[in-house]
Amino acid sequence: MQNSELNLSIYGMKCQKCVARVTGIINSFPQVEQVEVLLEKKSAKIFYASAPPPIEKLIAALNEAGFQTTAPRESSVAPVAPAETGAVTETLRFAIRGMSCASCVATIEKRLQSVAGVERVAVNLAGNFGQVDFDPEALSGEDIYAAVAAAGFKALPLAQQHDAKQELREEQHRLLIAAAGAVPIMLLMFFPLFGPSTLLVIALLASIVQFTAGLDFYRSAWKSLKNRSANMDVLVSLGITAAYGYSMLALIGLLGPGATVFFETSAMLIMFIRFGKWLEVRAKGKAGAALKKLLQLQADRALLLDGDQQREVAASAVQPGDLLLVRPGEKIPVDGVVVEGSAAVDEAMISGEALPVNKEPGSEV
Numbered sequence: 001m002q003n004s005e006l007n008l009s010i011y012g013m014k015c016q017k018c019v020a021r022v023t024g025i026i027n028s029f030p031q032v033e034q035v036e037v038l039l040e041k042k043s044a045k046i047f048y049a050s051a052p053p054p055i056e057k058l059i060a061a062l063n064e065a066g067f068q069t070t071a072p073r074e075s076s077v078a079p080v081a082p083a084e085t086g087a088v089t090e091t092l093r094f095a096i097r098g099m100s101c102a103s104c105v106a107t108i109e110k111r112l113q114s115v116a117g118v119e120r121v122a123v124n125l126a127g128n129f130g131q132v133d134f135d136p137e138a139l140s141g142e143d144i145y146a147a148v149a150a151a152g153f154k155a156l157p158l159a160q161q162h163d164a165k166q167e168l169r170e171e172q173h174r175l176l177i178a179a180a181g182a183v184p185i186m187l188l189m190f191f192p193l194f195g196p197s198t199l200l201v202i203a204l205l206a207s208i209v210q211f212t213a214g215l216d217f218y219r220s221a222w223k224s225l226k227n228r229s230a231n232m233d234v235l236v237s238l239g240i241t242a243a244y245g246y247s248m249l250a251l252i253g254l255l256g257p258g259a260t261v262f263f264e265t266s267a268m269l270i271m272f273i274r275f276g277k278w279l280e281v282r283a284k285g286k287a288g289a290a291l292k293k294l295l296q297l298q299a300d301r302a303l304l305l306d307g308d309q310q311r312e313v314a315a316s317a318v319q320p321g322d323l324l325l326v327r328p329g330e331k332i333p334v335d336g337v338v339v340e341g342s343a344a345v346d347e348a349m350i351s352g353e354a355l356p357v358n359k360e361p362g363s364e365v
Contacts, residue, residue, distance in 0.1 A: 005045060006045075006046040012068050012320050013042065014307075015039075018067075028061075068320070090133070092131070093131045094155050095128060101232045105123045105125050106229070107151050117138025118132055118134045118135075152226060164289070167285070174212075181205040181213075188201060189202070189264060203248070210240065217273075243263075243266035244262075247262045299333040342359060
């Protein structure tokens, strides 16, 4: 019986070892009688006798091994023209200023995902940074920074990332301003030292707190509302504005004689929330420092095997299907599968295993 032929486009093969690996994966399907993998044409000819191999499972197996494929659309025996390779993506990691809650993260991610050319977005609130995978032919890093700015936040290179200690000092300064106004207001409520003018002094102190320590809440709320979302600062702004605004109307007599004022409410709210912000920045600073130490453990360079040549590249530039050389004692730059050689690998950081684990061809690292 004459064998039927199935053509499959395969991308990600770099050398003959990749060809051998693809051949082994395809031959593992019992329906396959013979296979010819062509590195130059980025394709494979699969011969089968009766029924073709399950295309979905075959593609899944090749994708899991790090190769990209194109499957036949109509007849399983019809040749498939090689498809164009996917666009090369670049990764940009940058610092972000102005985030205060998970809603800020969602706003930035939503804005960036709407930009043409952006493929993946990840924003880290604890570390105050974002990472974007994008098509360099469609947009640039400046376009990404502009999109973040349009969302109401500021993006800048990691080298210019805001010092965590400086941010903590700034937040502490705002907390002290709020406390300097709120605490005297509470005392003057019980001890009216200025007689009939005490209420005016309280209003003055509340106004100072409202438009100094509380000004950032209004700025953040305005940015959030411009992007048709509501973060925590919107709720804070509503609360302090209601208390301060009602009190000011009562003070000037628009609510009738003897109306109660609530200046202490807005001032104390600002002070307590500023205290929470200070604790948050302090915790984020510790988390960010721990995250930076963890990132420093990752290898930033990789030794790429291109035929018989060895080429050092950035770890972020490694693509699925690339063949890397890792010498004894070096860090493994990316996740992968051992193709050749054996070594003992320290996996304590991942699994907690105290002793190095032996890795052989086929082992995941």
